[in-house]
Amino acid sequence: LTVLNAGRRYLEAEDLSGKVFVTSGLGGMSGAQAKAAVIAGCVGVIAEVDEAALLKRHKQGWLMEISNNLDHCIARLREARKNKIALSLGYHGNVVDLWERLVHELDTTGELLVDLGSDQTSCHNPFQGGYYPVQLGFEEGKQLLSSNPGKFRMLVQESLKRHVAAINKLADKGMFFWDYGNAFLLEAQRAGADVAKKGANKTEFRYPSYVQHIMG
Numbered sequence: 546l547t548v549l550n551a552g553r554r555y556l557e558a559e560d561l562s563g564k565v566f567v568t569s570g571l572g573g574m575s576g577a578q579a580k581a582a583v584i585a586g587c588v589g590v591i592a593e594v595d596e597a598a599l600l601k602r603h604k605q606g607w608l609m610e611i612s613n614n615l616d617h618c619i620a621r622l623r624e625a626r627k628n629k630i631a632l633s634l635g636y637h638g639n640v641v642d643l644w645e646r647l648v649h650e651l652d653t654t655g656e657l658l659v660d661l662g663s664d665q666t667s668c669h670n671p672f673q674g675g676y677y678p679v680q681l682g683f684e685e686g687k688q689l690l691s692s693n694p695g696k697f698r699m700l701v702q703e704s705l706k707r708h709v710a711a712i713n714k715l716a717d718k719g720m721f722f723w724d725y726g727n728a729f730l731l732e733a734q735r736a737g738a739d740v741a742k743k744g745a746n747k748t749e750f751r752y753p754s755y756v757q758h759i760m761g
């Protein structure tokens with residue numbers, strides 16, 4: 546319902562075939578995102594750093610394909626988008642790399658490859674493993690979290706700033722991003738990322754919330 550309503554409200558589209566939804570998280574509640582994309586008829590690309598979670602969703606049938614290669618992900622995204630094929634593709638890697646690759650495609654080809662975007666990493670708990678920084682691999686991140694939590698926190702906040710910078714560039718060209726109630730925008734703001742709503746008070750963000758703006 547969230548994906549469908551986001552399409553209706555922000556794309557003015559009842560039919561999401563050929564539209565692309567990019568997000569992250571394939572753990573607990575976030576595992577439903579892959580299935581939602583296919584039910585809605587769009588192309589869903591969902592990033593996940595934890596291979597165990599990715600493989601679990603694939604085995605359960607909630608995720609149609611998996612890949613750890615960004616070139617392959619972009620090629621599959623383009624193919625499914627062009628042919629209007631419903632697809633859920635799990636990218637084993639950091640979502641920041643995926644967002645930055647989409648910015649690179651926009652910069653080099655002029656093509657905006659994503660229509661809808663969100664995030665379901667566990668940003669309510671970003672410094673204890675709910676969000677992994679793009680600068681490190683998953684296992685490296687786990688080791689740093691254990692050995693030097695202060696440095697881990699610093700890298701998470703740097704990663705959040707990169708995360709938002711990429712989203713902002715794509716949103717400026719027409720992609721619609723929303724907050725999925727996971728404290729992503731709040732933690733990004735605390736990290737110093739550009740998520741404030743221009744001309745509004747500090748508690749308002751430039752991107753809508755799924756509760757008030759989409760489901761409401």
